[in-house]
Amino acid sequence: MGKLEAPFHVLEQFIPEGTFRKVAPFFKDYNIHLSITHDRVSILGNYRSPEKGYPAHRISVNGSLNPYSFLITLLHELAHMLAYIQYKRSISPHGPEWQYIFNQLLSKFMGRGIFPDNVEEALIKYQGKTTASTCSDPDLYKALKKHDKRKMHMRFVEDIPLLEHFETHDGRVFQKMEKLRTRFRCKEVSTGHLYLFPAISEVKLLG
Numbered sequence: 001m002g003k004l005e006a007p008f009h010v011l012e013q014f015i016p017e018g019t020f021r022k023v024a025p026f027f028k029d030y031n032i033h034l035s036i037t038h039d040r041v042s043i044l045g046n047y048r049s050p051e052k053g054y055p056a057h058r059i060s061v062n063g064s065l066n067p068y069s070f071l072i073t074l075l076h077e078l079a080h081m082l083a084y085i086q087y088k089r090s091i092s093p094h095g096p097e098w099q100y101i102f103n104q105l106l107s108k109f110m111g112r113g114i115f116p117d118n119v120e121e122a123l124i125k126y127q128g129k130t131t132a133s134t135c136s137d138p139d140l141y142k143a144l145k146k147h148d149k150r151k152m153h154m155r156f157v158e159d160i161p162l163l164e165h166f167e168t169h170d171g172r173v174f175q176k177m178e179k180l181r182t183r184f185r186c187k188e189v190s191t192g193h194l195y196l197f198p199a200i201s202e203v204k205l206l207g
Contacts, residue, residue, distance in 0.1 A: 008034055014063065015071045016114050023071075026078055030085075035060040045073040047080035049089075057081045066147045068119050075105045103127050118143045138182075138200050145202070153206075157184050158199035165189065166203040173206065 008027035012020040014036065026032065033056040044065060048058040059077045061070055079102035083091065091097045109115070110123060122143035142156070160166050160176045166186075167173050174186040174195070183196040197203075 008032070010036070011074070014061075014065075014067060015074070016067045019071060019109065019114060022108065023074065023078075026081075030081065031056045032081070033058045036063040037061070039064040044069065045077045047077040047084075049081075049084045057084075066144065066149070068115055068147055069144045071109065071114075072106070072123075072144070075109070076102060079105055116147065118146065141200050145200075153204050154202055155205045156199060157186070157197045157201045157203055160203065160205060165206040167206055168201075168203055174203075 008024065009020075011023060011027075011034070015023065027034070031050075035058070037060050039062055043062075045059070045061040050057060059074070059081065061073050061077065063070075065073060079098055080093070082101050082105075083098045086101075087097055106123065106127060110120060115123065119140075122137075122140040126137050126140045145156075155166070157166070157176065162176055162178070165173055165175050173189045174197075175189060177185045177187055177194070179185075180196065183198055186195055186197050187193070188195060
């Protein structure tokens with residue numbers, strides 16, 4: 001899907017049932033410009049603070065995310081907004097101040113039957129070690145991925161057998177060679193160059 005400049009009420013189509021009333025007040029109380037975007041590989045969402053000539057807080061979220069991933073990503077970006085309002089640029093983007101705000105937002109949605117059990121369990125662990133994104137935490141990332149509408153032949157790199165071939169999102173073909181702690185060394189078939197892939201990189205199994 002292309003970029004959609006969205007009125008906030010369309011969020012109800014993207015987040016778990018019954019959660020819209022919990023996020024709607026943010027869009028009523030703050031000047032937020034919401035964009036729902038195509039599937040970006042490197043980021044799930046983004047926040048941009050107001051600037052000269054553009055007074056709105058800008059939040060974008062990938063529209064292809066499943067409802068639980070979408071909600072968590074939205075809360076992530078709302079936490080950036082609240083941190084900016086309180087601290088401006090005097091703190092690091094994912095420092096303790098942002099972590100505290102994000103955990104406070106998450107806590108309002110946990111223990112209420114909103115998330116599946118496996119996601120809830122992963123979130124509890126994640127709250128104790130909050131990092132820049134859900135992609136940074138393998139357990140939470142994999143818990144959320146189980147609720148995607150998975151495409152046929154898609155696998156995590158860690159689940160690809162050694163010496164088998166796989167294709168990345170940009171059509172490049174690799175052979176899985178060996179494990180190195182939390183990553184895997186893989187050889188690009190066309191060039192012979194070696195690359196390291198995180199275990200939770202999602203790729204297409206060939207053959």
